[in-house]
Amino acid sequence: MKRRKMISTMGALSLGIASSPLAKSEEVKAPYKLLEKKTITDILIVGGGTAGVIAAIQAGRGGAKTTLVESGSQLGGTTTTGGVCFPGIFHAWGKQVIGGIGWELVMEAVNLNDDILPNFSIVPNNTTIRHWRHQVTVNPALYAMIAEEKCVEAGVDLRYYETPTSIQFKDGKWTVKTVGKGISNEIICKQIIDCTGNATAASIAGFKLLREEDTQPGSFVFRIGGYDFDSLDLDKIPKEYHSRLRQNMLINNEVKVESSVNNFPPTSPYNYVYVHGADSSTSELHTKANIEGRASLLKLLRKLRTFPGCEKIKLMDARPETAIRETYRIDGFYKITHNDYVSGKIFEDSLSYSFYPIDLHRNGKSIYQEYLKEDVVATIPLRALIPKNSQNFLVAGRCLSSDRLANSALRVQASCMGMGQAAAAAAVLAIQHNVTPADVPLPELKNMLKEHGGIVPNA
């Protein structure tokens, strides 16, 4: 094509584009106006994390009109966004102790990823077989999608990017105001389940919260690659970095264990830096925790790359948020004590089990661990999920009423899943019986939980 002809053709093409209908679709946006919405529902779940997802699904399956508000962009919380994608512990002493909806989600994620379960018949001895070998690796993205699918299937109205700003109880119903991107929502509901982990909704509603002066550190979870641990000369690398390098090499989700005979699958990619004082109870504090976690990881990466054999270390993955261990707890009708936990006390209103060592991360330098004695499994009573002086209000997750040591074990994911299901079942029945959750007939509540796969102590 000659140059003149080419220019002429280009001109014609340009004219064609300019005059196409696509070019005429541009509009001037109307001035910003906050969209005001009103939602009427039976049960409002605040927080779509580890416990909230399960609570929402149980509420929906129980036949209640259910709304879930989540301040982030996906479900799963610590299990997904926080990157602690190996929930546990569901089994104790050769038996399953936490089942139900949490286990259902975990199993779907395991099956869809061709993962295998740890051999739960091999009981940890806490020396050569540590308790965490019973935690189940899940693909976090997959887990978040399955959780979302199950919520939708259960008819849950999912509202991402929303967070409550005021909560008031009037004439037997809650009025919850939330804000989200361009939206202000007024939600009228009969029951609230606070699954924020920080007892945020309980605090807004005016219930008393408790907190330790010094809380456990958060963890910013990541994965590194690009080096061969076995070929490193560890004598040339400061000892404090060995576990960082070794831990990551132990953890390889590409490796699939073929057999469960005397074997466990590898744990998920897991490496972390501590974030001291990490707190997610306000956006400002969570922002601070995230910035500190990322900065700490950058510093670590730069340091690791100075060691021989580590020059090409790469950051393979870092989670979007710092995962939080401890902030606020409610002051409930019953406070689960350390002694209750380690003795496996069963209450008349125990609705779910919890199995984990007492696990207190102290100052980010050491972990106080206390293992449960053989055949001991702790339980969670309904009263620990209900704030004192409340009506039609429950919590589920790490903010349940408990002392610090008990909470250091209760806070783990499987226990939170069990709590979520128990709280939602109580809320469903409270609506059906027109009572507050504390007055729900316990036999009926336990029966409902069992029908939905929950494993109820002594029921």
Place this chain on the structure above:
Amino acid sequence: MINWIKGLLVGALLLPFSFENGEDIRYFQSSTIPLIDSTDLIINTINDSVLSLDIKQVTKSDGTPLHYFIELKEGVCFENECRPLDILLYWNITGRYLGFELLDGEFLSKYDHEPFNYKEYEQLHQLLADPFLPLGNYTFEELVKRPDTVSQSLDAVSGATMKDVMEYIVPGAAYTTHKLWNIIHGPIQQQVSELTAQQLNASLFNKILQSSDQSDQTWALERIALLWDLDNLVIEVLEEILIYGEHFQAYLLLKSLSSKQLESEHLQLALFSILGKVDYSIENMIFDKLLEAPRLHGSIVGASIPILKALSGPQLGKLLKVFTHHKVKNAALYQALSEMVPNENSFVERQLLQYLENQAEIAD
């Protein structure tokens, strides 16, 4: 030499070898299939390509594998003084460690060639039986800070042993412990396991499942799919495991059933009949396995109708997915489901309506 016979099952169960001279040392665990008649044995030699060792497979005359062993000969040296070690190492048919033997006055010794005492043999036997020791994570060089360039065949030189793994070695015998443990839990284990798997039949499968050892059961359950046909006896045993067995074994069983095996009407009915008798999560797995079956037998549809109302909402949903997947068309089922609408539970009602509407569309 004292004849120490220890373990859950004494070495008398390994009668092919006549150890009645009072000079032999034997430590054994319980094998899956105990030996009763020593005259009914055949020893086959299998060359091990990995370690260049001969693996001996001991079978009954009918071909049933009983156990495997190797004869390990190593030089054990101290201060340039060496003595040969001649030890027989045994594996169960499922690959787990079975025991060891020292024949004809042979004995194990520590760094100064001092013979093991009773407690040390006992400790070694227990250590070798533990598949979870961290000994496989360390080379011998890492395990022991070696003072000089002595040969690898030296036993437990007197240097410091890594503190973390100290409790997992017989004091003064780091080399022996590390060497034997790594052989026992090394490639031969996998090799003998595969040899047994090649000979697996329903009879052997049932025998292994009856083992009191959890790892034997796990081994068998992982290999159900190798069975060409699940006869009545096998199905009966599987039902018992699902109902009475540990949760993980039930999970493994269901996970391992092949699509071809699931074609069996007998198996489908057996699985369906235990609904209500097993854990909720196992019930969910049964629904999932029925999805994997090449086809769903009409008898399952018939058996499901009486229990529809007893199922929880989520499980009803799972069953409806099974019916949808297998394109079930059954008037009685349709009628029974229709009668459940309206339903007091909106979640249940939505699922019913969705299924019934899909059926109506297909019928159109």
